[in-house]
Amino acid sequence: MGRTLSSATQLIRHEQDTLAKFRRALRKEDQRAFDDLFRAARYHVAAIAYASHLLPLETMLLAMLIEEHKRVLKLEARLEQTTDATERLDPGCLSLDGSADDLVD
Numbered sequence: 001m002g003r004t005l006s007s008a009t010q011l012i013r014h015e016q017d018t019l020a021k022f023r024r025a026l027r028k029e030d031q032r033a034f035d036d037l038f039r040a041a042r043y044h045v046a047a048i049a050y051a052s053h054l055l056p057l058e059t060m061l062l063a064m065l066i067e068e069h070k071r072v073l074k075l076e077a078r079l080e081q082t083t084d085a086t087e088r089l090d091p092g093c094l095s096l097d098g099s100a101d102d103l104v105d
Contacts, residue, residue, distance in 0.1 A: 040067035
């Protein structure tokens, strides 16, 4: 007969259980962040279920990234609202080469 497929919720729980030793090795604050990421994945359980062509962990990571990016966008919007035009950081003032000279005024 046919084989029953696991639900997206069960897949998320399985991945979280698989990573339990990894989680235990993390510091307490990192464990909280780890748990938050899996909560973010569960928030997108319907999308994970529809993306059946991807591996379960891939869809969970995408869901986590979406939630983190939404947080970044929200923080950027708040920063935009609270800073004056004269106080805004010029995006071109820091280079991507990692030199410390860019951080000195």
